[in-house]
Amino acid sequence: MDITTSTVFIPGATSGIGLALALRLQAAGSTVVIGGRRTELLERLADEHGFDTVPIDIIDPASIAAARDTVLARHPSLDAIIAMAGIMTAEDVRDAGFLDDALRVVETNIVGPLRLVAAFVEHLQTRPHATVMTVSSGLAHLPLAATPTYNGSKAFIHRFSESIRLQLASTSVEVIELVPPAVQTDLMPGQAEQPGFLPLDDFADEVMALLRSNPHAAEILVERVKFLRFAEVEGRFDAAVAAVNA
Known part of the structure; x- marks a missing residue:
C-alpha cells in the first residue's frame, strides 16, 4: 500500500484508530474517504479536514451497497479499503443473556467486514495495485476473559485475512492485516484513560512508519502487540494469559 498515492475508503473512521489513520494517510498524500453512521459527525469532519464522506452502517447490507456505489462513482480510482469498524463488549457466558451482545459483536466484527470485502473486491481487482486492510487484534492470539466473542471475532479476521491473501495472490490485490494492541480509544468505557494502554497518536504514528518502511507487509505489528x-x-x-487477565 503506497500511503502517498492511494485512494482509500475507511468505514468506521469518525473516531479512534480509524480517524487517526485517515488524518495521517491524507497528510501523507493519499485521498481518503471516511464513512460512519453519524451524518452530523461526518459533516463536521468534512468541514474540518476536507475528507469526502459517505454514510455507512456496517451491519446493513443495503447501506454497504449504497456506500460502495457512492464511493466508486466519486472515486473510480479507489484502490484501498480499510475494514476499520468494530465493537468490543464485555460478556459473562454464565448468564444466557450474553447472547444478544455476542451476536451484535459477530454481526459487526465478522459479517460487516465480509460484506465490505464482497462489495469492493471485484472493483479492486481492476486496479493496477490495490489493498484490502483488515483489522484484527492482539486478542486474536491471546484471550481476555471478559470479552470472549470479541476475541473470537478477531481470531476469525486473522485467519480470514491469511486465507484471502492466498486466494488473491494471483491478482493485483494485497491483503494487509493491522493488529492493534490495547490502544487508548473509546472502544470500551474508560479505555481512553487507561494509563497502561498505548496512546492513540503513538500507535497511529508507528503504524504509518511501518507502512512507509514496508508497504507490502502481510501484518502491521507495532512493538507493543508482539x-x-x-x-x-x-x-x-x-x-501471557495470566498477565493479561491479572
Whole structure:
C-alpha cells in the first residue's frame, strides 16, 4: 500500500484508530474517504479536514451497497479499503443473556467486514495495485476473559485475512492485516484513560512508519502487540494469559 498515492475508503473512521489513520494517510498524500453512521459527525469532519464522506452502517447490507456505489462513482480510482469498524463488549457466558451482545459483536466484527470485502473486491481487482486492510487484534492470539466473542471475532479476521491473501495472490490485490494492541480509544468505557494502554497518536504514528518502511507487509505489528501476537509460538502462552487477565 503506497500511503502517498492511494485512494482509500475507511468505514468506521469518525473516531479512534480509524480517524487517526485517515488524518495521517491524507497528510501523507493519499485521498481518503471516511464513512460512519453519524451524518452530523461526518459533516463536521468534512468541514474540518476536507475528507469526502459517505454514510455507512456496517451491519446493513443495503447501506454497504449504497456506500460502495457512492464511493466508486466519486472515486473510480479507489484502490484501498480499510475494514476499520468494530465493537468490543464485555460478556459473562454464565448468564444466557450474553447472547444478544455476542451476536451484535459477530454481526459487526465478522459479517460487516465480509460484506465490505464482497462489495469492493471485484472493483479492486481492476486496479493496477490495490489493498484490502483488515483489522484484527492482539486478542486474536491471546484471550481476555471478559470479552470472549470479541476475541473470537478477531481470531476469525486473522485467519480470514491469511486465507484471502492466498486466494488473491494471483491478482493485483494485497491483503494487509493491522493488529492493534490495547490502544487508548473509546472502544470500551474508560479505555481512553487507561494509563497502561498505548496512546492513540503513538500507535497511529508507528503504524504509518511501518507502512512507509514496508508497504507490502502481510501484518502491521507495532512493538507493543508482539507480546500478544507471539506468546504461543514463543512458548510463553500461559504466562501471557495470566498477565493479561491479572
